[in-house]
Amino acid sequence: MNMLVQTLSSFFIYAVVAIFAQNAVFSRALGVSRLVKLVDDGATGSLLFCACMCAVQLISAPLAFLCNKFLLAPVEWRAMLRPLVMLLCSAAGLGIVLVAVTLLKLSAANKVARMLPMATFNCAVLGCLFLTTGQNFTFVQTMGFALGSAAGYTFALLAVTEAQRKLKNRSVPNTFQGLPVTLLYIAVLALAIYGFTGHMVAF
């Protein structure tokens, strides 16, 4: 019983840390290039993108954990091979999600198939895999961090999408409209999170 509570608490602590204190976008700027593109697409496309990303991340994280433990750890030049192995793990995640979506015959299957490569091969997914394997997280910590990281990205995307209404205001100077003002808004949120945690996260 005690072990179960410890496991669950570890899972949730890592998930919460990944959502807020180590938010992929606000503390490490992971996937921010994709985020600034997505904010113009509207909430429906963005949420579907985040759902795809979450599914891929949750499948590829345990694969990356296993590959790191049994494949990369014994190898001396693992630093060179790690990106290739992590990429193959996320590609496997993409394949599994694609097969599942096709078998379930979801109405949005075509849209998901178009979105999956963008949701898989981005810095937020690979960044999470690099962090969990590089910092030698346990399996539970890895899963908690992967879930929290995807949730944190969704939170950041929704926060920035919601702010677009205000950011598109005419009072914003012409040269600041679009990308610059969006980045400034992200900077303010990043500063707030830094103020909350009080330290710069390791990368």
Add this chain to the structure above:
Amino acid sequence: MWAKRVQYLNENYARIAKSDRIFLNNPVIMSGLGLAPLVVAASNGKNALMLATMVLLMLTPTRVLGSFVSKVLKFRALAYCLSAAVLYIGAYYLMKDWYDVQIVSLGIYLPLLIVEPIIIKRYERNTPEKWTTALRKGLLTTAGYALVIFLVGMLREFLSLGSLFGMQLVETPILPMANLASGGFIVVALLCAFWRGAVNVLKKWINMEAKKYQ
């Protein structure tokens, strides 16, 4: 001579701007590509130099190799990412040889280049790319990105530490938070705004000059 040149620039501005990856259509400033390493890892001149070297070693070769591999592997996203990951092995070896343990300061942002949109973005287009076009555009994009990396790296080092490539220039740092992620976002945002403003001014000036000679 001048009148002809200005009128040519005015009439062909859109075409020239589209192919110019350094100033008029810089991938970072205009499209927001490659932001993650800029905002976090490019916090000083040395890191900017290492990032620029890695981008030089990876961007063009990935684009060229990707153009060949995508002819065989129909899943274009995987073709480009795999090309980048394979090239990373050689690039990392060279980086380790040139910079030794200093590359550790780039953390996960060095391997993350294999999925950085500025390197693999071409997969999103359905039409295959000729290797000569990939080579030309790759080199131009590398130059544009390297320029922004250096500007951001040096600006952030000067603002946060008052130095440039480790050489102390001012006693008191102007903006110590510039080496944080939030400071990186602010520096990049301001650079984008001023750069875009300069491009707009140039465009208007060309237009006005062309009108004078009509």
